């Protein structure tokens with residue numbers, strides 16, 4: 001907290017070389033300020049104008065940096081930009097200061113050139129250049145149009161208020177490519193639980209990310225699009241993981257975690273197996289334990305990251321009437337079924353608990369505890385390449401089976 005106060009003062013003090021932006025023969029410079037989380041930042045509206053675009057306020061801490069038909073979506077205090085279907089991690093988050101929105105410097109040097117065509121950063125000259133847009137390949141225009149339509153939808157629409165969960169299934173052609181949001185649990189300064197293998201320990205965040213990246217591959221190989229809430233070792237606030245899923249218009253949301261036995265159990269090292277949760281009130285003490293453990297990540301988030309309040313209570317009441325609850329249960333059952341075929345441990349079944357990470361996601365959502373890191377054989381298996389691959393394939397199969405069921409249902413109800 002002290003650190004961030006200290007750095008906030010530097011916003012006014014520091015004055016590194018401005019970023020030069022060249023569009024054709026027009027040259028503008030965008031002042032660089034210190035970012036309270038470290039590194040540098042740029043005023044978002046000035047950056048947008050300099051590259052010939054504009055910053056559109058979507059309300060509720062969301063903006064879209066629009067560049068004529070294409071663009072990226074930004075969220076206050078969320079360290080990623082959303083481009084089309086992809087969440088692009090940034091080293092720090094957009095923030096507000098003096099009524100203005102600032103974005104990490106890396107947005108200009110790294111994210112924008114990567115996400116949008118026609119932009120290039122020249123580090124030697126500290127210059128961002130915009131070239132004339134040339135369509136890159138024959139198939140690109142439609143993909144770009146779809147991606148930008150998706151992105152502008154996400155910027156224009158505020159994520160539904162927690163009081164009114166979006167229960168209506170999104171209108172879309174049944175043949176549309178399906179999208180799964182994959183959430184690797186924990187990350188950054190939140191390691192999650194620890195997997196113990198002899199004298200070495202591996203943090204849950206590392207295993208969750210490894211399995212999630214393989215899950216992305218497995219899903220893409222099955223023709224399903226994927227958005228990741230994180231692709232590297234960063235902390236995404238629990239409250240932001242659901243909104244990422246919503247903004248990307250996912251069809252379902254899968255959060256990957258590793259379980260840990262309660263050390264007070266008689267033989268904690270012997271506990272093993274896998275379980276899948278959907279969002280509901282915890283029914284047993286053990287379900288409550290896992291929910292407490294996973295929700296604890298909140299303590300690693302800054303007060304700003306968690307200031308959205310705790311809407312869990314009324315969400316749960318609303319969720320009881322929500323069709324996503326039943327859908328999430330179906331998805332959880334499929335995940336358990338598929339994991340039975342490959343997992344060395346027993347199925348601990350489908351469970352329910354109030355996970356913060358699932359609360360803000362208005363689509364069928366599950367949290368998979370892929371095994372016990374406190375059990376040596378399971379810890380070994382989950383950290384092995386082969387084990388991770390098997391887990392990813394099994395979860396991907398479950399997602400595809402679920403989507404196929406959903407497709408049939410939609411097809412049946414819409415003649």
Ligand SMILES: [Zn+2]
Pocket residue numbers: 185186192193204256257258293294
């Ligand atoms: Zn976890």
